Amino acid sequence: MYRLCTLLILFLLLGPGPAGAADVRVITENNPPLNFAGTGGPSGLATDLFLLMAGRAGLKVARKDIQVWPRARGYREIQEKSDVILYAMARTAAREKLFRWIGPIMPLHTSLFALKSRGIVIKDPVKGAWEYRYGTIRSSASEQELIRLGVPPHRLESVHDRTLNIRKLLLGHIDIMVANEPATFYSIRRMDLNPDDFEPVYRLMSSNLYYAASRDLDPALVLRLQSALDGLKADGTAARIIESYR
Template sequence: MTLLASRAIHRRTVLRIAALGLWACAVSAQAVETIRILTEEYPPFNFTDKGRITGLGTEVVQAVLREINVEGQFQSVPWARAYETTQTNANVLIYSINRSKEREKLFKWVGPITPTDFYLFSLKSRNVHLGSLEDAKALQIGTVNQDIGEQYLVSQGFALGHNLQSSTRYELNYEKLKLGRVDLWVMNELGAYYMVRQAGDDPAEMLNKVLRIADISGSGNYMAFGLKTPDAVVERFRKGLDAIKKNGIYDALQKKWL
């Protein structure tokens, strides 16, 4: 065999191996038929009712799974655990998660699934007034561990254990507010109203929107993957979400819950 022929065979072999590698990666990405899905107790977007995880965000994720023919293994866990697990493992989806500057490079974002608007709430009976967010530093605020509200306030100079009182569950903060253990509650508007109603109270009578937090409002709650998940898997979910927004399923779910 000549040197030229040997080089040609070697070159063809290398090209075949490279092609097989690319094919294997593509097949692997497309062949993911089961995804681990993590969420938290955050009604009305995601919560457990009679042993079943439901809510607006949950139903949107389920619609996407049906659209792309993928099974989802849903689990509700404390938010800090869901947040860390998604970042450290491949093929783990998290929802409903707010997109922020601090989180931007930590996740691969699929797309928004529910609306969101954040406020600092007080009890109407307390008659709290704030001229700016800076004024809130003199008060005690109920937050949830690693939630977007807590992360944002920390980024603005608030401190855990000083003026932020962190909990593991959202409903605990409404209890703290009623008991006078905190002065303010940072929370999504729809979620706050839902929890107040679940507690048997009327939001219009109980809550005062003291200050809207514009920096974390308006963009919506997302579904997202950690950086270890292949781009092809993320893109598959993006296409599924786009599809249900085009075929009317997404709008129907929004009307059902909101």
């Protein structure tokens, strides 16, 4: 009995050990420079920051443990399962109660882009959707925002990859590409295209990027991750990582 009591006291004092990759599934998408599949495994500023944050929080996740999935698949998984962290995600009013949030990582601005040569002017994104063909990223915050504003889903041409929308824009298959600004210009440069040929014609939304966690994920783990991220911001590490991807 004495030995049993001693073991119980030790367990209560020490608490559970660090969580490992088997306890949490980490999912991201191809959305450079935030997160993308690199030659050595998932990369990007949000990935590099997550790995440092996880290490400080005692979450044993290696780069190879992070899964790169299409956005719609990851978004569906985090809503259906209790052990998922998905990033990077815009924190919006529509999503607020669906997940636990760790962040913010950085601000995010999302715009409607057109070829500068077209001279397109958008004053109302809903009215514009009846005149122009919009290309969106499936299950993205910007696509959800357009639908919330009143754009019928059938007026949106939804794909899973931003570079595909850039090609469709160049070929005239769509008139407007809806995407976040830093990732769009990053992708344009990576495709050896001239950023000056593209222009944002309407700013759709501004938000902050976060790491999203399943609603049922251990709240103590979420709190440790948040504390670790706050520490990385306080000592300047987060800013250096973000700057390295500009």
